[in-house]
Amino acid sequence: xxxxxxxxxxxxxxxxxxxxxxxxxxxxxxxxxxxxxxxxxxxxxxxxxxxxxxxxxxxxxxxxxxxxxxxxxxxxxxxxxxxxxxxxxxxxxxxxxxxxxxxxxxxxxxxxxxxxxxxxxxxxxxxxxxxxxxxxxxxxxxxxx
Amino acid sequence: xxxxxxxxxxxxxxxxxxxxxxxxxxxxxxxxxxxxxxxxxxxxxxxxxxxxxxxxxxxxxxxxxxxxxxxxxxxxxxxxxxxxxxxxxxxxxxxxxxxxxxxxxxxx
Numbered sequence: 540x541x542x543x544x545x546x547x548x549x550x551x552x553x554x555x556x557x558x559x560x561x562x563x564x565x566x567x568x569x570x571x572x573x574x575x576x577x578x579x580x581x582x583x584x585x586x587x588x589x590x591x592x593x594x595x596x597x598x599x600x601x602x603x604x605x606x607x608x609x610x611x612x613x614x615x616x617x618x619x620x621x622x623x624x625x626x627x628x629x630x631x632x633x634x635x636x637x638x639x640x641x642x643x644x645x646x647x648x649x650x651x652x653x654x655x656x657x658x659x660x661x662x663x664x665x666x667x668x669x670x671x672x673x674x675x676x677x678x679x680x681x682x683x684x
Numbered sequence: 685x686x687x688x689x690x691x692x693x694x695x696x697x698x699x700x701x702x703x704x705x706x707x708x709x710x711x712x713x714x715x716x717x718x719x720x721x722x723x724x725x726x727x728x729x730x731x732x733x734x735x736x737x738x739x740x741x742x743x744x745x746x747x748x749x750x751x752x753x754x755x756x757x758x759x760x761x762x763x764x765x766x767x768x769x770x771x772x773x774x775x776x777x778x779x780x781x782x783x784x785x786x787x788x789x790x791x792x
Contacts, residue, residue: 560707588735595737646774646777649740652739655771
């Protein structure tokens, strides 16, 4: 995972409660942060989906909906890239052995598509801290700018 | 999220309005638990956003229809929603048609 260059960065950090109802407000903060960027409708959709999937994982699977635990969101914007880091306080998960949801035998499975979608819709996705941290990068098209 | 159900010669036509996400999926699942018709057409023209729990719920609705000896046809997918079905290869699992008329022609 490439780190954000130090110059011309803009960053924001905030905490999210471990309740699913907190997700829309967190998503609003993401797009407030990107308000000056001319992101396309497709980028908006992809960013929203990847951000919300990662938050859902952190809140539900990481912190197990424990209101005493928080999810930390860090976002950094450079001229052309958005870096998002999400940390939960849970025990993590085995991110190295996820089943491929597109395999024939997994197509009808209930779960397993969230991380798969994130990896397709973002330019980089990396887990660390036993799966309690996810870092994602999106290269922004900056259309019209 | 709302669902409008209409029976058309024994085929259940369902039109979903709104997002199918982690918040609305439980209600969607509940709404479809009342459906007993084996053949179902789900119009997604007014669904602009689906997350992984929404996809999972649609798979559950399909599995229930198949358990009744039927199937589910999806229609009017927006480009972005269709792309999610393609990425996850759920387009291989579902019968996806351009519109309700094409779906009815398939199911009759």
